Amino acid sequence: xxxxxHLIYNPARECMSRDELRAWQGARLAETVKREYENVxxxxxxxxxxxxxxxxxxxxxxxxxxxxxxxxxxRDYYPFDLLASPRSEIVRIHGxxxxxxxxxxxxxxxxxxxxxxxxMARTLTAAGCTKEDIVHVSYGLGLFxxxxxxxxxxxxxxxxxxxxxxxxxxxQIMMMKDLGSTILCCTPSYATYLGETIREMGLxxxxxxxxxxxxxxxxxxxxxxxxxxxxxxxxxxxDIYGLTEIAGPGVAFECLEKHGMHINEDxxxxxxxxxxxxxxxxxxxxxxxxxxxxxxTGMPMMRYRTHDICTLTDEQCACGRTLARMGRITGRTDDMxxxxxxxxxxxxxxxxxxxxxxxxxxxxxxxxRVNSSDxxxxxxxxxxxxxxxxxxxxxxxxxxxxxxxxxxxxIATKVSLVPPKSIPRxxxxxxxVIDKRKL
Ligand code: DLL
Numbered sequence: 133x134x135x136x137x138h139l140i141y142n143p144a145r146e147c148m149s150r151d152e153l154r155a156w157q158g159a160r161l162a163e164t165v166k167r168e169y170e171n172v173x174x175x176x177x178x179x180x181x182x183x184x185x186x187x188x189x190x191x192x193x194x195x196x197x198x199x200x201x202x203x204x205x206x207r208d209y210y211p212f213d214l215l216a217s218p219r220s221e222i223v224r225i226h227g228x229x230x231x232x233x234x235x236x237x238x239x240x241x242x243x244x245x246x247x248x249x250x251x252m253a254r255t256l257t258a259a260g261c262t263k264e265d266i267v268h269v270s271y272g273l274g275l276f277x278x279x280x281x282x283x284x285x286x287x288x289x290x291x292x293x294x295x296x297x298x299x300x301x302x303x304q305i306m307m308m309k310d311l312g313s314t315i316l317c318c319t320p321s322y323a324t325y326l327g328e329t330i331r332e333m334g335l336x337x338x339x340x341x342x343x344x345x346x347x348x349x350x351x352x353x354x355x356x357x358x359x360x361x362x363x364x365x366x367x368x369x370x371d372i373y374g375l376t377e378i379a380g381p382g383v384a385f386e387c388l389e390k391h392g393m394h395i396n397e398d399x400x401x402x403x404x405x406x407x408x409x410x411x412x413x414x415x416x417x418x419x420x421x422x423x424x425x426x427x428x429t430g431m432p433m434m435r436y437r438t439h440d441i442c443t444l445t446d447e448q449c450a451c452g453r454t455l456a457r458m459g460r461i462t463g464r465t466d467d468m469x470x471x472x473x474x475x476x477x478x479x480x481x482x483x484x485x486x487x488x489x490x491x492x493x494x495x496x497x498x499x500x501r502v503n504s505s506d507x508x509x510x511x512x513x514x515x516x517x518x519x520x521x522x523x524x525x526x527x528x529x530x531x532x533x534x535x536x537x538x539x540x541x542x543i544a545t546k547v548s549l550v551p552p553k554s555i556p557r558x559x560x561x562x563x564x565v566i567d568k569r570k571l
Contacts, residue, residue: 139387139451141257141289142250145398146453150446153454157401158191160426165189165198168432171216174209175201175434192401195424196412200435206236206377217241217429227275228376235275238376241430245284251374251382251396252285258387258394258451259345259370261315263290266342268308270318270326271350272560273297277380278350282317285382291315298322298559301329309340316346320353320361320369321562324493327364337366345388347372349381351561352461352479356486358390360493371460377433378423384458389450392457399427402458403435404444407465415444420465421458439465467565469499471506474543478564481510484536490518490529494555500568509546510537516552 140146148156166186168175178199179185188197205214212219217239224245227237240248261267267286271278279297286293294311296304298318305326307313316323323346330337337343343365349372361369373393374383383400384393395402400423404413407420421438441463446456463477470476478497486493495512512533518526526549534547 138262139258139260140453141254143452146254146394146455148398148454150454153397154192156398157426161192161195161401161424162186162190164424164426164428164432165434167216167429168434172214174205174213175199195401195403195435198424198435200410200422200437201433202437203236203377203439206238207234210234211237212239214431215239216432222430225275226277226280226376226380228277236376237275239430241428244379244428244430247399247427248281248379248382249284249288251379251385251399252281253288254285254396255347255372255382255385256282256285256289256291256315258385259315259347259368260388261286261289261291261345265289265291265315266294266311266313267291267315267317268294268296268304268311268313268343270296270298270304270316270322270559271381276560277374277376278317278319278560281374281379281381282347286315301326301559302333305330305333305335308343309335312342314342314344316343316348316365316367318346318348319350319558319561320348320357321351321558322560323348323361323365323369324357325557325559327361328492331364337364341366343367345370347381347385349373352463352482354460354479354483354486356483357493360486373458373461375438377431377436378425379428383423387449387451387453391449392445392459394449394453394455394457395444397455400425402444402456404442405437407437407439407441415446415456418443418462421461441465469497469508469565469567471499471508471543474541476508476541476543480541481537484533484540485510485512488529488533488536490515490521490526491533491549492552494557495564496555497565498568499565506569507546508543509548511548511550511555513552513555514549519552 169186221241222239224240227235269282273279345368358369370386372385374381384395403422404419413419421440440461443459492513498509
């Protein structure tokens with residue numbers, strides 16, 4: 133069992149006093165605002181419109197005077213018009229596909245790649261990774277930040293990296309077994325799929341595999357899903373968060389206490405706002421997460437609205453870090469479904485499904501409009517055991533799920549139990565909602 137010291141990569145930064153941190157953040161924020169104002173015409177115009185000058189921003193308290201940035205800005209100024217460094221200083225491009233049209237891209241200077249690698253080294257260390265470990269990376273390696281992020285972090289620690297990227301599940305498992313991989317990095321939905329395939333191949337985690345921990349993120353998941361993955365793979369499953377625009381994975385990470393994700397606050401400032409009014413909300417209240425990067429030089433982001441919903445806390449964590457923590461992402465302001473006027477988050481339904489015996493955590497939500505009324509169908513896979521069970525028993529499971537969803541979400545749904553493996557598996561981010569009203 134590693135000692136506590138081995139679980140914190142950079143104690144000088146991760147455990148600094150909150151006052152020290154505030155002072156550090158204020159100084160870096162002022163520098164970043166100046167850089168942005170001088171180099172990014174779009175943001176200068178936006179600050180001028182608000183009557184804010186760089187010299188007005190001296191501390192974290194002044195952040196609220198700055199204008200927001202949005203994903204649409206990355207589209208409108210695609211690909212290079214938000215760069216705050218000369219084009220020749222950009223050494224890497226990453227991007228995310230998005231749901232419509234062009235990808236959004238972010239440019240990284242050598243400094244930005246270093247900052248991000250440090251964030252990921254902290255992330256992996258917090259999950260127990262040391263130089264002795266073998267890190268199996270099943271996040272895609274490419275424009276998506278997942279694969280490169282995990283690779284760079286493991287490299288920084290000096291661990292052995294197995295850069296598998298996504299796909300070819302059986303071969304992934306064979307490599308994991310043969311090499312004795314100890315840390316797994318992939319999406320939580322893929323971790324579940326890997327876990328199930330491992331069992332189908334007749335392998336037993338702990339006996340045939342040496343996995344001890346995983347850093348799972350890039351998509352929303354629940355506590356119930358964590359327990360399921362921990363059981364399937366025999367690992368400590370830690371949540372990790374990030375986004376292309378801010379750095380990539382590692383913006384925030386869970387330690388083995390598993391009580392929220394520590395935000396790398398010496399590199400980013402986090403705020404929670406009311407998504408409707410843009411007003412800052414106090415710690416503890418649920419709202420939209422907003423990030424300002426304070427050490428990035430390529431494409432700094434000022435008050436970037438993530439549309440992710442969560443809470444923040446600065447209560448001290450038992451691990452010794454002083455970095456504030458964000459709770460699980462409970463939804464997105466833009467993937468919240470409004471069904472017959474009721475706000476529904478897919479995570480609420482996942483919680484019900486994962487805690488129900490007899491169904492597997494593979495589901496699809498299908499929203500439609502029939503006779504001018506919204507409908508929601510929840511398709512969920514039966515487990516192999518339950519599939520062979522009596523009709524009466526299956527019907528009881530279906531009724532149970534329908535009632536649970538009604539009591540948690542407040543609306544009636546059509547629950548359909550589908551055969552095992554009939555819902556397409558994802559090797560990256562899972563797609564779980566089909567909204568036919570938008571098609
Ligand atoms: O998903 C970066 C990443 C890679 C994070 C690997 C963690 C692990 P994007 O493709 O730009 O970047 O997508 C960012 O994914 O705004 C969230 O909506 C969602 N997301 C990321 N991590 C989590 C998480 C990467 N742990 C968007 N829980 C974000 C819930 C997450 N949602």
